[in-house]
Amino acid sequence: MRKDPKTEKKRKEKKKENIIKNNLYILGLVWKISPTHVVLTFIMRFLSFVSWTFYTVVFMRYLFGSNEGSRTFEEAVLFIWIVVAVNLFYYFLSNWFTWRYSPRVAIKIHYSLNRMLFEKASSVDISCYENPEFYNEYTKATTEAFNRAMAVQNNIATLFSSLCSSVYVIITMCTITPYAIILVVGPILGNLYFGKKLRKEEYELDKDNIPFRRRYDYINRVVYLRKYSAEMRMTGFFGVLKKMYDTAYDGIIKNISAYARKRYINSTASALLLYPFAFLGMWLLGAYLVMVVKSITLGDYVVLSSAIVSTTWMVFRFTEAMTASFENGMFIENLKTFMHYTPKIDENQKGITLNGAVKTIELKNISFKYDGQEKFALKDINMVLKSGEKVAIVGINGSGKSTLVKLIMRLYDPTEGEILLNGINIKEYNLHEYRMLIGTTFQDFIIFSATVLENVVMGKVENEAQRKKAAEALNESGVFDKIDTLQKGVDTVLTREFDSDGAELSGGEKQKIAVARAFAKASPIIILDEPSSVLDPIAEFNMYETIFKLCDKYDPAKGKISIIISHRLSSAALSDRIFVIDGGELSESGSHKELMIKNGKYADMFKKQAENYLAAVLVGEGHA
Structure with missing residues (x-):
């Protein structure tokens, strides 16, 4: 389909506008952290270009320009000594900035930017961590933030300084011969064009390599961590990791090869325009004006030759900084997208405070599906949990038990329906205060x-x-x-x-x-997700004995609702009520006695577990 020219033009203009905004955005972040460093970076970069301009143009013109015969030797020596003194001052200032001041502030900037990213990462929705695209964006944002921040600061300082210096040198060259402008403008435009294309290709290459680098990083972590070492030594999984590593390597090589030809062409074209065209052109023009036309002196030719070297270097730095700004702008878009992400559940959400005891938690018509999934993980769940109750939620693996309690914790919000605490939707409560009401042990706990x-x-x-x-x-x-x-x-x-x-x-x-952790929090709502999954039978018995004793001891002024998820139904039998989740739906509820009389799903699971346990005991006794 043919693109509309007007629409395409607007799109490109918008893209350029965004690139400028992105560069200014991250410069603003650095300014908030250390405005002094930003100012000093601009000053030092400007002095660097002034120094280069002075030596290649002003210094050379003073000694060899058309008025060189009017100065005495003593004046020239005095001028040189003044230049040396100023240069020494600049040298010490530059070294102080580079080796003493800047490294300390760079650490501060790195620390502050990472703190911003950490804060943001802690506030994004849990669902984001299950999205590979989010991981790619987050990886790009975190790995590039500091380097791009420092690069933008240096690039903008370079753009300003090189532009000012280039204008001065070009004006100087044009006072000698107006034809000089032709040999300068061409390389500038050519470098901007080819440099921009080169940076865009580098950005695309980096983006395509992110999934492979993530595999690299994962394998680099796994092979050096103790908790994985035994599994790898006792199985053949190290071979799987090596294959994954090789696949990632091959993917990166394939991407590099795919972009190599274009990068080579654009890089070569840029270099040819800048050096042979500008250098040879200016030297030939100068020689022609001195030897044939005789419109300039040999001293002017020396100045012109020196100036073209200076101009070429500054034009190269200017175009390099300009194209780098395009690249930085594209990378910073990832950072802005991440930093401006609006979570569905605001971690800083204000709201009402619970006054009095926890009396009831009610789930009304709750359905939920994960982002990007067509199938519902939970469908039309209704239940009421009352203060003083010990509740068990049981079901086979993948039935939706853990998802259900994560909705109660408000780590996710239901797709349909609502959850009420004391008759009020939990979305109305202050989020932090609401979560402090819940003491939790996760199934996949972390130490x-x-x-x-x-x-x-x-x-x-x-x-x-x-x-x-x-x-x-x-x-x-x-x-x-x-x-x-x-x-x-x-x-x-x-x-x-x-x-x-x-x-x-x-x-x-x-x-x-x-x-x-759940015990120490002493919260009125306690949720234990498979709290005994790796315990031996005696430790498990003692654990549940303690859990149920603690659940029975509660302050009526605060209330207490205990929710235990366990695949071991012997613990569920001690609960006041049992909810059976099957395929994301609530299939049964009641006490252990009621559900055994009903002889449904729960009774079937309980009998099979009991038979398996008894069989294991008999086999053990037989061997003994």
Whole structure:
């Protein structure tokens, strides 16, 4: 289909406008962090070009220009000494800026930009992390932010400085011969055209390589981390990783080869226009004017020859900075897209505060499907959870149990229906305060490279009361005795990623620490997602005994609703009510006794588990 010329023109104008805005956007971010550094960068870059211009034009014209015969030797020596003194001052200033001032501020800029990105990453929707396109955008934004910020700052300073210096030198050349303008304008326009095309191709190449670089980064992490080492040594999975690495390598090579021809042509055309055309053209023109026309002196020819070298270098820097600005603008678009992303669930959402106890959580006609999916993960769920109840949610893997509790936590919002807390839609509550009502242990829990205390409190430990509460929670989850044997007790760092004296715990001990988090929070709503998945039978029994005792102890002024997700139905049998999720739908609900009498899905699962457990015991006794 043929493109409309007017529409295409507007699109290109809009794109140029966005590139300018993008460069100014990130310069603005750097300005907020360190305006002094921005100002000094412009000053130092300007002085650099002034210095180059002075030596190649002003200095040469003073010594060899058409008026050189009117100056005495003493005047020339004095002029040189003044130049040396000024140059020494500039040299010391430049070294101070480059080696003492700039590195410190660069770290500050890097730190501040990353803090901005971290803050933003913590506020985007959970669903974004399940989207490969988001990961690509986020990867581009985080890996390029600092380098692009510094590049934009330097590029804009270069554009300004090289433009001012180039104009001065070109005017100087034109005072000697007006034909000089022809040999300067051509290379400028040619470099802008070919340089822009080259930068665009480099941007496209980098974008195409991102999925392969992500595989590189993943494999580089996996092969050096302890938690993967045993699996790789006991299986053939290292071969799979090598194949993935080779595939990523081949993909990058293929992309480089695909762009190589165009990049070579544009780069060569740019270089030919800048050097042979400008250099040879000016030297031949100067020689012709001196030797044939005799319209300029030999001194003017020396100045002209020196000036063309200066002009070529400055034109190259100008066009390079200009085309780099196009490239930076395209990369910064990723950063802006990420930073301006508006989450569906605002992490800073204000709202009402719960007054009084948690009485009920009601799910009304809840349906949910993940972004980009056609099939609903949950369909038409209705349930009411009451204060003082211990509720179990059971079902086979992939039935939607974890998705259901994530909706209650408001990590996602329902696609259809609403969730009510004490009769009020949870969207009306202050989000932070609402989530503080919930103590959680996730199925895929994470142990951070921090102290035991920090892993339990899940924040900065600021007082003795927090330490005491964390110790009590560890005791309740059954892992305090183990922690107490560690060299630094609850102040021991977990994992050895940053601390060679860090503790490496077993899977069961880690899960107990994850459960302790929910206990330490002492929230009126407690959600435990597979809290005993890696525990042995005795530890599991003790865990559930403790969990149900804690659930029975609650302050009526605060209320208490306990939700336990478990595939082991022996624990569900101890709950007040059981909800059975099957294929994303609520198939049954009731007490253990009621559901066993009903003889439906729950009874079938319970009997099969009991039979399997009994069979395992009998086989074990037989071997014994």
